[in-house]
Amino acid sequence: MFPAIESLAMTFPTLLADKNADFWFPIQGSSFAEEVDWVYDLILYISLAFFVPMMAFMVWCLFKYIKARGTKAESQISHHTTLELTWSIGPSVLLVWMFVQGSISFLDMRTPPEGSYDVGVQAFKWGWTMDYGNGTFHPELHIVKDEPTKLSMRSTDVIHSLFVPAFRAKKDIVPGRYNYMWFKPTVASEQISDEALAKLKKQSEGATWDYDKVHTIETEDGERELQVTPEGYTFFDLYCTEYCGKNHSEMQTVVVVHETQAELEAWIKANSSRGDVSMEEWGELLYARRGCSGCHSVDGSKLVGPSFLDVYGSQHALTTGENQLVDENYIRESILAPKAKVVAGYQPVMPSYKGQLSDDDIASIIAYLKSISANAPTQPAGAEAESDEESAE
Amino acid sequence: MSNATLPAGARDPGYPTERENYLTNSSGILSWMFTLDHKRIGLMYLIGVMSAFAVGGLLALAIRLHLLDPNGWMFSGAEANNIYNQVFTLHGAIMVFLFIIPSIPAALGNFLVPVMLGAKDVGFPRLNLSSFYLWVFGALFFVTALFSSGLDTGWTFYTPYSTTTDTSVILATLGAFILGFSSIFTGLNFIVTINTMRPPGMTWFKMPLFLWATYATSIIQVLATPVLGITLLLLIAERTMHIGIFDPEFNGDPVTYQHFFWFYSHPAVYIMILPAFGIISELISVHSHKHIFGYRFIAYSSIAIALLGFLVWGHHMFTAGMSSLTTIVFSALTFTVSVPSAIKVFNWLATMYKGSISLTTPMCYAISFIFLFTIGGLTGLFLGTLATDLHLHDTYFVVAHFHYVMVGGTLIAFLGGVFHWWPKMVGKLYNETHGRIAALLVFLGFNGTFLPQFVLGSRGMPRRYATYDPEFATLHQLSTFGALLLGIGLLYAFVVLMVSLIKGRRAPANPWGGVTLEWQCTSPPPYYNFERPPVVGDPYDFHNLEWDAENERYIMTEPERKLVPESTPEEVPAHAGGQK
Numbered sequence: 001m002f003p004a005i006e007s008l009a010m011t012f013p014t015l016l017a018d019k020n021a022d023f024w025f026p027i028q029g030s031s032f033a034e035e036v037d038w039v040y041d042l043i044l045y046i047s048l049a050f051f052v053p054m055m056a057f058m059v060w061c062l063f064k065y066i067k068a069r070g071t072k073a074e075s076q077i078s079h080h081t082t083l084e085l086t087w088s089i090g091p092s093v094l095l096v097w098m099f100v101q102g103s104i105s106f107l108d109m110r111t112p113p114e115g116s117y118d119v120g121v122q123a124f125k126w127g128w129t130m131d132y133g134n135g136t137f138h139p140e141l142h143i144v145k146d147e148p149t150k151l152s153m154r155s156t157d158v159i160h161s162l163f164v165p166a167f168r169a170k171k172d173i174v175p176g177r178y179n180y181m182w183f184k185p186t187v188a189s190e191q192i193s194d195e196a197l198a199k200l201k202k203q204s205e206g207a208t209w210d211y212d213k214v215h216t217i218e219t220e221d222g223e224r225e226l227q228v229t230p231e232g233y234t235f236f237d238l239y240c241t242e243y244c245g246k247n248h249s250e251m252q253t254v255v256v257v258h259e260t261q262a263e264l265e266a267w268i269k270a271n272s273s274r275g276d277v278s279m280e281e282w283g284e285l286l287y288a289r290r291g292c293s294g295c296h297s298v299d300g301s302k303l304v305g306p307s308f309l310d311v312y313g314s315q316h317a318l319t320t321g322e323n324q325l326v327d328e329n330y331i332r333e334s335i336l337a338p339k340a341k342v343v344a345g346y347q348p349v350m351p352s353y354k355g356q357l358s359d360d361d362i363a364s365i366i367a368y369l370k371s372i373s374a375n376a377p378t379q380p381a382g383a384e385a386e387s388d389e390e391s392a393e
Numbered sequence: 394m395s396n397a398t399l400p401a402g403a404r405d406p407g408y409p410t411e412r413e414n415y416l417t418n419s420s421g422i423l424s425w426m427f428t429l430d431h432k433r434i435g436l437m438y439l440i441g442v443m444s445a446f447a448v449g450g451l452l453a454l455a456i457r458l459h460l461l462d463p464n465g466w467m468f469s470g471a472e473a474n475n476i477y478n479q480v481f482t483l484h485g486a487i488m489v490f491l492f493i494i495p496s497i498p499a500a501l502g503n504f505l506v507p508v509m510l511g512a513k514d515v516g517f518p519r520l521n522l523s524s525f526y527l528w529v530f531g532a533l534f535f536v537t538a539l540f541s542s543g544l545d546t547g548w549t550f551y552t553p554y555s556t557t558t559d560t561s562v563i564l565a566t567l568g569a570f571i572l573g574f575s576s577i578f579t580g581l582n583f584i585v586t587i588n589t590m591r592p593p594g595m596t597w598f599k600m601p602l603f604l605w606a607t608y609a610t611s612i613i614q615v616l617a618t619p620v621l622g623i624t625l626l627l628l629i630a631e632r633t634m635h636i637g638i639f640d641p642e643f644n645g646d647p648v649t650y651q652h653f654f655w656f657y658s659h660p661a662v663y664i665m666i667l668p669a670f671g672i673i674s675e676l677i678s679v680h681s682h683k684h685i686f687g688y689r690f691i692a693y694s695s696i697a698i699a700l701l702g703f704l705v706w707g708h709h710m711f712t713a714g715m716s717s718l719t720t721i722v723f724s725a726l727t728f729t730v731s732v733p734s735a736i737k738v739f740n741w742l743a744t745m746y747k748g749s750i751s752l753t754t755p756m757c758y759a760i761s762f763i764f765l766f767t768i769g770g771l772t773g774l775f776l777g778t779l780a781t782d783l784h785l786h787d788t789y790f791v792v793a794h795f796h797y798v799m800v801g802g803t804l805i806a807f808l809g810g811v812f813h814w815w816p817k818m819v820g821k822l823y824n825e826t827h828g829r830i831a832a833l834l835v836f837l838g839f840n841g842t843f844l845p846q847f848v849l850g851s852r853g854m855p856r857r858y859a860t861y862d863p864e865f866a867t868l869h870q871l872s873t874f875g876a877l878l879l880g881i882g883l884l885y886a887f888v889v890l891m892v893s894l895i896k897g898r899r900a901p902a903n904p905w906g907g908v909t910l911e912w913q914c915t916s917p918p919p920y921y922n923f924e925r926p927p928v929v930g931d932p933y934d935f936h937n938l939e940w941d942a943e944n945e946r947y948i949m950t951e952p953e954r955k956l957v958p959e960s961t962p963e964e965v966p967a968h969a970g971g972q973k
Contacts (some may be wrong), residue, residue: 024851039780040851047771057742058763065681067749070906070940070947073683075747078933084687087739088732095728095774102778103721109783110717158554159647161712161787165853168784172713174648175553176641179714212463212862237862241787241855243547245554246474249858301471347559 029166029236029257031184035105036168042101046094109169112182116150117143123153123160123173123240124351125304126247127291135358136272139289140229141238141255143185144264150182156351161242164255172242185257189233190226192217197232208288211235211254229254231267246304247294274360283368286361295350298372305350306343312366313375317344331366403939405948406902406924409915414820418920429518432918434525435504436818439811441528442500443887445491450883452484457842457876463863477859478545479560483535485548486565490572491532493799494661496807497668498614499528499579502607504818506583508911509601511592511929513921516585524578527571534568537561547857549658550625552639552650556632563632566625573618573625576664580614583607594929598692601909601932602685605692606671609699613660613667617703621657624650648713655706663702665799667695669806670737673762676809677741679907680756681748684933687740694733701730708777712786720779727777734770738763753905754828758809761836765801769794772847790850793843801839808835808886815890816904820917821897827889834882841875901946906938913949 024044025037065074119141120131130141143149153162155175162181163170171181196217204210209230217226229235235254244251258264274282287293287308295304306316312331316324319342324330333340335357338350357365370376412418415432425433459467459477468476503521507514515521538544538561546555546562555562587600587608628650630636637643639650670691678685685691707715707723715723741763750756772794775781785791816822845868850856854865861869903912909932914923937950 024848026853036780036784039778040775040784043774043778043781047774051767051771054738054742054767055764058745058760061742061745061748062750062752062760065745065748065750066752069751070942071682071749073681073747073749073935076684076935077686077747078684079687079689080743083743084690084736084740088690088736091735092732095731098774098778099725099728102780102782103724105780106720106724106783107717109780158557159551163787163853163855165784170712170783170786174641174646174714176644176646177714214863237853239853239855243478243551243554243857245545245558246478248478249474249855249860252862303471349557 026165027187027236029164029185029187030169031186032105032109032168033166033186035108039098039101039105043098046098050091109182112150112180113148116148116182118150118152119143121151121153121162121173122156122356123162123251124156124291125158125245125294125349126240126251127294128162128238128240128251128253129290129356131356132268132272134272136268137290137356138271139253139291140235141253142258142264142267143255144258144261145185145188147261148182148184150180153179153181157349158244159242160240160244160251163239163241164236165239166236167255170241185255187257188259189235189256190219192219192226192228192232192234194232197228200228200232201230208293211252229256250294274364279360279364279367280371281368282361283364283366283371286357286365287368290353290357292365305346308369308372310373310375312369312373313377314373318342319344319346319348328366331369332362335362335365403941403948403950404913405941405946406913406915408899408901409820409917409919413919414915414917415920416820416917427522429514429522430920431503431507431515431518431521432818432922434521435500435502437525438495438500438503438528439818441525441532442492442496445487445532446496449484449487449492450880452480452487454876454880455480456484457873459859460861460869461873463861463866463869465860468859474859475543475545478857479543481857482544482547483539486544486569487535488799489548489661490569491528491535493665493803494572494576495528495579496803497672497810498583498607498610498664499524499575501672501807501810501814502579502583502610502668505814505911506586506604506607507590508817508914508918508922509604509909510587510590511595511910511923511927512586512590513923515582516590517582520578521582524575524582527575527578531568531570531572531575534564534571538564538568549654550628551654552628552631552645552647553641555628556640563629566628570622570625573622576614577618580611580618583611584615587611592926592929598689599929599932600692601671602674602688602691602695603668603671603909606667606669606674606695609695610664610667612699613664613702617657617660617664620653621661624653624657627653648710648715651710651713652706655709656703659706659709660699660702662798663698665803667698669762669766669803670695672806672810672813673741673759674737675907675909676755676759676813677744678933679813679905679909680753680759681745681750682906682935682938683744683748684931684935685740686743686746687736688933690736691740694736697733698730701726701733705730708782711779711782724777724779724782728774731770731773731777738767738770751905752829753812754823754825754832755809755813755905757829757832757836758805758812761832762802762805762809764836765797765805765839769797769801772797785850787856788850789846789854789856792856793846793850796843796846801843805835805839808832811890812886813905814911815893816900817911817916817918819894819897820900820915821893822900822904823889823893823897827892828886831882831886831889834885835879836882838875838877838879838882842872842879843875845869845871845875901944903947903949904945906935906940906947908932908935908938908949912947 028034122129128139129137131137153173155173159172159174161172167183169181169183171179173179200215214225214227216223226234233256235256238253238255240251297303297307298309300307300309311326314326316326318324324341336352336354338352339348342348415430455467459465465473541561543560544565545558545560627638631639635643637645639645639647674685674691705727708727711720776785776794812828849865849868900916902915910927913927938947939950941948
């Protein structure tokens with residue numbers, strides 16, 4: 001909007017990090033991006049075509065007509081109907097053009113093509129769960145390049161909004177209804193080499209993976225500054241843009257665009273079931289992946305919900321005043337019907353995971369909680385935990 | 394004082410004597426608390442809104458300081474995000490409900506409307522006083538909310554977050570509800586005053602444009618504010634009784650709330666900006682000493698904005714999932730509002746052309762208003778256009794846009810108005826040099842704060858984030874330094890005004906050379922505004938204004954009169970019925 005800024009643009013890219021981005025925009029990652037940027041530039045240039053002459057005229061007036069106090073004005077002309085009609089009607093024509101251009105592109109963005117690849121999205125305070133079907137859930141959004149992708153989105157609590165700046169795509173997720181959006185990614189993520197990834201994993205051992213951290217990585221085209229997922233993919237940022245409470249700004253995830261359908265399917269398969277991983281490890285993975293970590297710490301600190309450290313086998317006072325032993329049954333109930341027995345001092349805000357976690361997943365989470373609790377009995381608990389699983393569903 | 398240099402027939406009310414003006418004609422705290430004088434109420438409002446602005450401004454600085462660092466600099470600990478959320482919520486709520494909406498209509502409007510109209514007071518002086526106390530009462534609710542359990546919903550109180558959070562939503566919404574009544578009373582009073590209390594000769598098209606703007610604003614205040622009241626009551630009912638209108642858990646629809654809320658709050662944007670247009674029309678004309686260009690177009694465009702403003706609320710919900718047709722219709726309607734706003738800017742520029750411009754402090758604010766409001770208006774086009782709005786909605790681009798309109802527009806106009814009418818209100822002149830330096834600092838600081846935010850937004854930085862990705866750090870830091878400069882500028886302006894109270898020279902009746910009626914009474918005005926009935930003429934006719942260099946003031950001279958021809962007309966016989 002301000003011409004001088006445009007010239008500053010040359011000095012900025014280094015400060016602005018993202019590669020392939022221009023001054024105004026992040027990288028163009030979807031088929032919408034070019035269109036939106038074009039409309040944006042159209043409005044920008046029309047605006048500048050008005051703004052610059054208007055301000056020049058104002059400054060010129062200031063130089064020319066600043067007079068000593070008491071000087072009479074050169075003219076007292078009070079109106080000029082033709083001139084006024086011209087500057088009312090002229091800009092209106094341009095406005096109609098902007099409106100039409102913007103609406104055409106908008107209709108494109110509102111109409112998903114038939115047969116789009118469909119991913120379910122569940123937004124909650126404060127995280128994302130993407131549903132790939134067949135019981136595969138993951139907080140990251142994985143899609144395929146050049147494949148129209150439709151998101152069927154729902155929220156378990158308050159209004160959220162899904163925004164991928166690189167795709168120029170955004171839609172609110174309103175509880176009580178499904179909202180849909182679609183886009184066609186055009187730029188694939190890169191994958192760094194296994195050795196480089198192994199090195200990064202070693203560096204960040206013991207801490208949660210920091211997506212925002214910029215790593216210097218050796219690639220075929222020399223050293224590059226990259227942000228990568230724990231699996232070594234570069235990514236696009238995905239934000240929640242509708243204010244949703246305490247950790248709104250932490251409600252971020254990433255979009256990974258795979259080169260081919262086969263690659264995506266392989267990734268889904270690798271994330272679909274526990275495989276030969278132990279129950280404790282799988283439970284820990286789910287803890288990170290399914291949004292538990294957003295509200296429950298494992299170091300004893302109090303977040304939105306009680307900490308999971310030493311929780312298994314301990315006694316908790318409930319809001320009803322009763323005491324509750326945290327055992328398999330209670331954990332299971334708290335996952336499927338979280339509002340039934342709420343621990344005193346906490347709000348009943350947890351969404352239900354009913355239908356989203358398999359029995360094996362729940363058992364794995366319980367195993368993980370046992371593994372980080374000093375109160376857990378050394379002997380495995382009785383089999384009664386398994387017996388009423390079906391009735392809880 | 395010598396009148397030797399003055400032309401014959403000069404009119405100047407001179408200076409008030411000790412007991413002649415509204416500030417001194419009675420004394421004691423009770424004479425202020427129970428005053429029915431619109432000027433005193435206006436002044437009390439001025440002190441009130443300025444205090445609210447100071448609080449809101451400090452919260453804004455806290456927000457900017459927190460965002461110096463991607464992980465948050467100002468607030469720390471486990472509750473850092475919570476504190477940040479409460480700070481930005483209170484910043485927004487205080488600025489909107491306690492400052493911007495009442496600033497110009499209630500503070501300046503109360504002082505100016507009757508004086509500019511040539512009336513002795515507003516139509517309902519007691520209602521006027523009660524509207525001030527309602528404002529105080531509403532403000533107390535906000536303060537109580539702040540000190541009880543805070544408020545973290547954002548100033549928009551979006552459901553279902555607002556019906557489920559455990560902060561003081563009810564206290565704050567009740568506060569806003571009460572403030573709504575204050576706003577309605579002010580609007581009602583102005584409508585009645587302007588309709589019924591115009592003196593002889595003050596026709597609609599002899600009214601100064603500030604009065605047109607105030608009238609248009611009042612229409613919105615009276616028609617739209619009740620909707621906010623109803624919405625807030627429904628919100629409270631939803632929170633306490635789960636009536637199931639807004640909360641999906643009880644079969645309500647959160648988007649309904651947004652429709653209700655913006656049906657008030659979009660017109661409310663014009664409550665904030667229309668009076669600013671009125672002020673700028675006055676400032677540009679008076680300080681250019683030239684007839685305002687296109688008086689009728691400006692007057693009509695105020696009314697047009699007031700009416701069209703009711704039809705565009707849906708543009709806040711382009712991403713919420715309305716039907717495509719509805720979305721496109723709202724986009725089209727949104728563009729219609731931009732035309733009357735553009736007309737005003739063109740008219741102001743044309744007024745400066747061939748004028749005799751004095752670069753006084755109010756004029757500095759007026760030209761910075763034109764610069765900033767034009768940016769604010771043009772960036773609105775990016776948000777009214779659907780394709781670009783989908784990308785920019787709820788990002789810093791929106792934050793920058795509405796601050797350019799609300800702060801760059803309303804606040805700057807308010808400051809310009811305060812400086813313009815300050816000599817009239819308090820009877821003292823301030824130091825022009827310092828006034829201009831402060832105006833320049835405010836202008837630079839403001840642009841430093843909000844220009845980087847346009848880039849932040851189009852690059853994808855979401856709004857209301859307590860922490861952010863490191864790639865946005867540079868732009869955020871630029872913005873924070875701008876905010877610090879803006880804070881210094883505003884403090885400087887405040888000091889200039891306060892110093893004038895102590896050290897300022899006595900103000901003449903007409904220091905700038907305005908032709909509207911308020912410049913025809915003494916500074917400060919007498920209790921009943923005018924010693925003798927003012928002469929109503931064209932409010933922008935500068936022909937009969939003369940500069941009295943000796944006393945540094947402007948004086949009105951008697952309009953030139955056509956002499957009666959010396960020869961008497963031929964006698965017409967009475968029986969001819971006056972016809973030859």
